[in-house]
Amino acid sequence: MIEKVFEKPLIYKIYVPLPDNPLKNLNCYVLKTENKSLIIDTGFNRPECLEALKEGLKEADIDINKSKLFLTHMHSDHTGLTKSIMPDGSDIYMSQIDYDRLSTSIDGKFWPVMEDIFEKNGFPKEDILTSRDINPARIFAPKEKFNAHTLNDGDKLNIGEYTLTAILTPGHTPGHMCLYIESEKIIFTGDHVLFDITPNITSWNNVSDSLGNYIESLKKVRELKVEKAFPAHRLSSKDYYERIDELLEHHEKRIAECLNIIKENPESSAYLIASKMKWSMRGKDWREFPIQQKWFAVGETLSHIDYLINKNKVEKIEKYNKVYYKAI
Numbered sequence: 001m002i003e004k005v006f007e008k009p010l011i012y013k014i015y016v017p018l019p020d021n022p023l024k025n026l027n028c029y030v031l032k033t034e035n036k037s038l039i040i041d042t043g044f045n046r047p048e049c050l051e052a053l054k055e056g057l058k059e060a061d062i063d064i065n066k067s068k069l070f071l072t073h074m075h076s077d078h079t080g081l082t083k084s085i086m087p088d089g090s091d092i093y094m095s096q097i098d099y100d101r102l103s104t105s106i107d108g109k110f111w112p113v114m115e116d117i118f119e120k121n122g123f124p125k126e127d128i129l130t131s132r133d134i135n136p137a138r139i140f141a142p143k144e145k146f147n148a149h150t151l152n153d154g155d156k157l158n159i160g161e162y163t164l165t166a167i168l169t170p171g172h173t174p175g176h177m178c179l180y181i182e183s184e185k186i187i188f189t190g191d192h193v194l195f196d197i198t199p200n201i202t203s204w205n206n207v208s209d210s211l212g213n214y215i216e217s218l219k220k221v222r223e224l225k226v227e228k229a230f231p232a233h234r235l236s237s238k239d240y241y242e243r244i245d246e247l248l249e250h251h252e253k254r255i256a257e258c259l260n261i262i263k264e265n266p267e268s269s270a271y272l273i274a275s276k277m278k279w280s281m282r283g284k285d286w287r288e289f290p291i292q293q294k295w296f297a298v299g300e301t302l303s304h305i306d307y308l309i310n311k312n313k314v315e316k317i318e319k320y321n322k323v324y325y326k327a328i
Helices: 047-059 096-106 110-120 125-131 210-222 240-264 270-276 291-310
Strands: 002-006 010-017 025-032 037-040 067-070 091-095 149-151 156-159 162-168 177-181 186-190 228-231 314-319 322-327
Touching (some): 037 156, 067 156, 091 096, 110 291, 210 291, 291 314
Antiparallel strands (some): 314 322
16 A cells, blocks of 8 residues: 655655554655655564555555665564565665664674673573564564665765755664655654654663663754654654654653652663553553563663662662662
8 A cells, every 4th residue: 555645855655564564554755856866764574564565565566676775774674575676786775773783683793792681680581482483573673685776864875866865864763764865854754753653762782871862863853954854653643843842851751750760769671661651552561561662661661760860860770680760
């Protein structure tokens, strides 16, 4: 299923389903010009996604041999089909930071590190083992490396008569990027600004404060002149600037909530703190959460804890190969 979402420049949105996933679908955008097209993001590495993407490209009359691919970030629902749709030698673009991390993930070095971090923070070992076979971020990821042109903040990408600027927006991932067409006041936000759900901000290995990075990245893109924003999931039903303000306010409240829980439960693990935070799970008790949702919740809790540590409001305590937190 495709939709023409902009006339000039001509932009199509391809709905790529994400089965059994609360995100529901990926919005793959295609900027089409007379001689060249730009595809933005792909979907999971699974047959349902591949079929929908190929049908959408066909319906939009996109010549894949005259197309470039831009990947907003390393997550599997954005990169999974890269090798399946792009011929060898194609022009593929993504940030240097996320390309390096994705390569490490494909090599099998990323997940053992994250499992160790989560186990030390209280995530049950048996659930970690189970998650290996059910976590979509792992099982629907690219299976092979691909060559890419790596981008840094402010780099330009030319498609037909349009110049797009890569805007580095770390937070959701360490190297997340938005694409901005300044002449048309259009921005492709990836997962940086979503309009009816809140992007997951998790803790990353070797990143001291991903939430702090995300907040600064929100402020950064708020300074741009934007009349139309295209998010990677769901709808863009609100004003761009209003939505950024809502996201900033949301995290202020979550930071305060996290700190209060730590004060009330000194020397608690991130897993226990996460179990006491409020989540949008339709009234389900923490014990009823699917394992993969608990994984996302603990990761997001850790990002708020990291933020509080960097603000000297929380202290990290390590003992017996476990990690606990208390308010300062």
